Amino acid sequence: MKIDLTFIWTAFLQILPAIPTTLVITLVSVLAGFVIGLLAALARIYKVPVLGQAASAYVTFIRGTPMLTHLLLIYFGLPVLLDALSAQFGWGFKSASIPMIGFAFISFSITAGAYMSEVIRSGLLAVDRGQLEAAYSVGMTTPQALRRIIFPQALSVSIPNLSNSVIGMLHGSTLAFTVSVVDINAKAQIVASTNWKFFEAYIAAALIFWGLTLLIERLTAVIEKRMNLYNRGGIV
Amino acid sequence: MGAPFDLSFIFRFFPKLLDTLGLTLLIVAGSLAAGIFAGFLVALPRMYNVPVLKRFSQVYVSFFRGTPILIQLFLFYYGLPEILKLAGIDISKAPVLFFVIITYGLNTGAFLSETIRASVTAVNRGQIEAAYAVGMTGYQAFSRIVWPQALAVAVPVFSNVVLALLKDTSLAFTLGVMELTGKAQTLGALTQHFVEAYISLALIYLVISLVLERLLKLAERRLLRHEQPVSTGGGRFRLWFRLPRARSYRQLIADANAGKGGAEL
């Protein structure tokens, strides 16, 4: 078996159509994860009874276990749970109607939520307490202070970590193959095994992921530059 | 899908899964050793600004951080034998575990090299000057002054890398390695009690993670004991003086942490 360089290009072209699937999974899990993460972070910072502890347990569990196990648990566990509930309450709902990619969405969002809650929490805690006091001193309410003063500052410190989370989810989306979703990785497997050229196919897939990652990093740098204008001082 | 849920299976699966714990930990330990070695090798050219090698290090780090570990795993499993064959070395008979450890080692090395670099640069320049002023050579200054302090800064990030590595080992099953996850899948398929098998699996990972985290936390506390306040003695200046320091140390750690903040598999 010799390395067939031209096949890398062929594989590259065949894998390209799978990029949107990877991006959709990444995007959905990041967006849903952000919302979950924000709620969990707030519940913990404000030590909301019950919810605060629940959020802590959720974050500990998810961060302490591989993303793959989350997917497997959701994939095998959720239908059992839903069908049981459905039978109990007569919803007439069948878990079989959930599309495969739905499991990936749900599971990855749960994973992303835990990691992002840590990112958001450390971002919020990084904002100086004096900022909140100053906001109160000009007469803002807590929600106003959070929305107008704290969140923007927290967001700008969190950008590098958020970007890492996005990249983590992009890379994590390769697990979708275990629930038969054809993303970049699964497509590479298909291309590899039908042509019996594994190495070449995975080189193509790796290059695509590498490119996407560099793109995210570049975008992050641009966003960071814009958001941190206020930090630099001087005339812009 | 599968047999009806039965709680008792979770407990019944524990001992069976724990049989493979050794293999999972072996992958972690092997990869970590390889990773520390690779990390230093890659960090040095960048710290000392060696022209061509520096560029190579950057590409290495960028590649391993820029591609999913799952892809890397397949890439090395299928690619390494072919590349080495060009050099006349035949490793097609090497055990799968070898490829797994090589891949995770190289991957971990990329993240560790960043940590090593960040921690060393995090040590205050004044510390090196003081070492020189005392009359130390460059090597003495590094080994006695910079390195111990850098180590303390590096531990939290190192801890993240180790935990990420533990979780990443769950992917080794894709190459047919019978570690924790592979075993759980087999047990699930055998008994049709998938959910119970995976709950059992998740709990085991959780406990190992927590234990590892605790151990590394202890190591960190020990290495950072010089930054801890004592409750006895000390005057009113202490408060004024220490606060900014303590904060700056946290800042350093946060900076160094930026390397691997994302979700791991």
Added chain:
Amino acid sequence: MIKLKNIHKSFGRQQVLKGIDLTVQKGEVVVILGPSGSGKTTLLRCVNYLEKPGDGEILIGDYHLNCRHAGKKEIHALRQKSAMVFQQYNLFRHKTAVENVMEGLLVVKKLSKEEAYRRSAELLEKVGLGSRLDAYPSQLSGGQQQRVGIARALALEPEVILFDEPTSALDPELVGEVLEVIRRIAAEGITMIVVTHEIGFARDVANHIVFMDGGVIVEEGSPAEVLSRPKEERTRQFLKRITPEPNYSI
């Protein structure tokens, strides 16, 4: 004796030292005064080669170094002739007070652990920290840290101790304790070059005062000459701006 000849130093295109000549006799305390940016700290750091002079010669005791061909070995040898007390103390953060003092004795002077400990403890006792041997820098006040720094320098028994604004990072109420220690050491006849803004201290302790501005030595002489009857207009301007504190308390 310390002799600096024609020391030059530039940062990029900016010339910071424009040919400094300075002689310090054994046992002398030389205080360098000057506005910020005058090059006084840079000069001091050149003596210890923490800055590499562009040109010039440095002579400390019997060791002579031409800055044009100074290799690693020469620099290392030169550094062993002097010790430095830093503005930011720069105590080794991961070592206790006594370990900080021991470090140079163990690594450079190759003393045994017991001997190094004995001498370090003695020196810390001398600077008034006999009870804080095992404290880490983070557990000490600024004044205490700086006194450890002084003990660390003393331990090496160098030809000269260089003080780089040793009190300017301190809270006002801590300045006195550090100056007192320096004054006591000076009385023992240890050669020192001190960069400071404490005019009162300079008047009391210095044998010789050097006033620098714009990278050159503007004026030098005894404290009485330079501080009370400055010849140069620039010196007068500077002294007028720094209100002397005649009763710095000890």
